[in-house]
Amino acid sequence: MKPAPFAYAKARSVAAAIELLASNDARLLAGGQSLIATLNMRLSQPALLVDINGIAGLDRIALTNAHIEIGTLVRYAQAERSPEIARAAPLIALALPHIGHTAIRNRGTLGGSLAFADPAAELPACMIALGAEIEIVGPQGQRAVKADEFFKDLFETALTARDVLTAIRVPVASGATRVGFAEFARRHGDYAMVGLAACAQADGTRLNDLRLAYFGVGATPVRARKAEAALAEGDVEAGVSALAGDLDPPDDVQASGAVKTHLAGVLLRRVARQLGRAAS
């Protein structure tokens, strides 16, 4: 469990990082909580690690009226302590304690989680539920990608090998915003067997713009659109039944697809309660 040899460079600016990425088979190093394990297991063998931890300004949390912007290097632990995130993005605050253990949250970054795009990770699903935007800087300049379009396939995102994810932009929660989060993990801190992140805007008894993003059920986070429609109408059980059409989780070592689909229904009832919808 020793990594293959690699070179190391510490970037001092995003531009420098992009330049280094262009030169050869390079990989960005953020918190290292996923990357170092894959290197040690020789699942990947890049020639160069470009350390972005020294780039000033990437660990900022900035609040405007409409958005909260979270720099890519913001660590989970930092986000957990942030009053801005608690207020403006309460779904993220709900999800953070479920990620790994304290030691991992001290190092792991929010941007790293999205870039790595583990299908069982909490934050990618949260970003989809929140309708977040991902800020990317590449050789051609800056662009923003909607979370819905960011997660392409297993460990594959809209990022190319030349890009740096710089920030995450999340719409600020209003008084009408309702969020819900729940997951099943065998042990505290494990990646979820199946999890659900949800966000909606309450309008009287209606839930507008309801987004249910499941994780641990496929190659990427999965929107449960049929269940969203049922739940928006207030019918929790119809939502649970609709999941069979929304989700087709593959078997893995922790649970079969059938178990995951069942658990997805259990989560829906729990999250519906958090959204102010009582199960019948």
Place this chain on the structure above:
Amino acid sequence: MRITDDSPPIVSALDRPNSYIGRSVPRPNLARLTQGRAQFVSDLTLPRMAHVAFVRSPHAHARIVAIATAAAAKAPGVVAVVTGAKLAKVITPWVGVLTHLKGIKSAPQYAIAIERACWQGEAVCAVVARSRAEAEDACELVEVSYEALPAVADPETALESGTPVIHPELGDNLTFERVHVGGDPDKGFRDADAVIETTFHFGRHTGVTNEPRAILADWNEGEGRLTVYQGTQAPHMMQNLFAKHLALEEHQVRVLTKDVGGSFGIKVHTYADEMATVALSKLLKRPIKFVADRIESFVTDIHARDHRVKAKIGVKNDGTITAWEIDDLTGIGPYSVYPRTSGIEANQIVNLTGGPYTCPNYRARARVVFQNKNVMCQYRAVGHPIATAVTEGLVELAAAKIGMDPLEMRRRNLIPDDAYPSSGPSGIKFEALSHHESLAHLDAMMDYAGLRAEQKRLRAQGIYRGIGFASFIEVTNPSAAFYGIGGAKISAQDGVTMRLDAQGALICHTGVTEQGQGAEAVIAQVAASSFGVPIERVRVITGDTDSTPYGGGTWASRAAGIGGEAAWQAGKALRANVLACAASILQAKPEHLDIRDGAVVDRDGGNERLPLHELARIAYFRPDTLPPGFQAELVATRHYVPRAWPFAFTNGVQASYVEVDRDSGFVKLLRHWCVEDCGTVINPQLVDEQIRGGVVQGIGAALFEHCIYDARGQLLNGNMADYLVPMAAEMPDIEVGHVVTPTADSELGAKGAGEAGTAGAPGAVMNAINDALRPLGAKPLTAMPFTPGRILQALGRISESTPT
């Protein structure tokens, strides 16, 4: 975690002045361990040391057609690339059989596979380099051509005629079979009002140690001497094996074992890669180090517990158990592990099933078969968790069937406390056990009646909680009956050598070893108490075959009971020697003197006569002042081995309180209790830690740990993310209680305590889950680990045919 102090009273016979026995003395090694100054093999470096990494078979079963090593040999830092054929010139193969397991057979196993790889992970080539990283780089350049062979994965079909025979020269895939009939089982089942039959499955799992296996071998050609630093539980056993297979004499081999980062039985076996490391040192004439990484650990550290047990119990309506029957089948990988064999776990299951109970009518069969998976062998509580879960599962299913309270059912069937000596249905002999007293203690400790009332109240609210029990027995302090009589050079006896140093402190060499469990503390306590010095003046030296008395090491919960008694006797012997010396200095009679708190005192009255440092000064530096003809002997050695009984059986009972979420199938462990009787409790804190740690590993088996293989013999979850070790957040408070029935075989009276927790916990948790789900009409769960998927299936929430 709440710590409940339930320390037993100090046993009077041992209650010498200033006795440390029965006191929670902090371990003397605590500061060393917590300051990072322990000596783990993983951390050691020697001049000219090289590292070995192994190319391992990706196939469960394959012929090795060719190995191309030229590219690897030229890689940076590489010292040598060595195949099995080359290594076989310096080390002979071994066969893991014992003569007292009648008919057990196995094939020769080589340090590195030569013709065939027989499991995924078996080493097929070694690469030695300046650093482990360079060795791993070069491993990627070794090209092995394999011809894949059909893999035998499922024990159920291993003996069928269509299944390939893994070692054709053995004739079939049967390693070992034992049949036992006790009493009259047929009559027993005829006499029953109800017969309950079910099949239990136990998941293959492993013991995950903090520090992986580690070895550093240094062959010194000039001295003709092999020094091996090894994280092992049995240094003298390894000395014998290294000598035997490298054509050396034992005095040419020194095994050093200082701190070991956890063992659990994993480190008491012969591992091919460790043997290869030692052989490479001999071949290359330089120190070679091997430290298994996690990925290697999962595919090479022994696995255990992969058993399928068909089981049956007969019971009368008044609760009397009338008969037992079991049929055990287990797959142990392609080789019986050397030298303890892989037949012991199945043998123990036959020995222990039904053990706590009076019913003698018992039929048992156990079959052990070869398969192409990692090897299985003895892991903490060998066979006990299976025998206990089967027995206790049957008892609670029978109780439910006849509508009897499970504790009442046990009261009617457990061997009475005044019926000893006694024996179990398999014929195992018990000196003295305390099942009923333990049960009464548990009943009170957990407020059983109160819990039942709470359970009932909560059920009305749709909350499903369950209470499950497991009475158990534990084999400890083994005599030569375990291994010695079967021809293995594994010492059942152990010794302690005690020396008074020149300042009056006590230097204690012991054959038992420290692996984190606190053996050093126990030996120090006993030595200090027996001889008569403050514990701070005792230095315990373990793990050096050059200087410690010959002994078995640490396994089968023997360190305190056997090593402790040797220390007790050595302390007495040295005290007599020192008092003889004191008497000659003081012109007193030895029988009028004693040693207390580091000084020679008057036996009556306790007046100080001579501090030990003064005695030592005279004996070592001014012996001319002693009476003519008197020679002070300030060293004494004593050995001990249990002789009256083959094993010191211990007993106890555990209870588990769980809540099952019937929507998700998740189990929440609320509380756990263990009352156990290990005889004299030398150090209550260490005993309680052993019990708690053992319970946690038992819970791991019940709920979490599982080496999942596919039908081709590939391990699917060999990493710390997918293999679920039990972790603190999921663990309940574990309360420990004690009943004390000392063994009369030793003066100390201590039996073992290391495996009791692991023995009972899986059965207790299983029974608690089934108790919780019974009102929901769930099918009893009998396949461990109890995953949410399996529980949902039992509840009918997902269909039975879907995989979980």
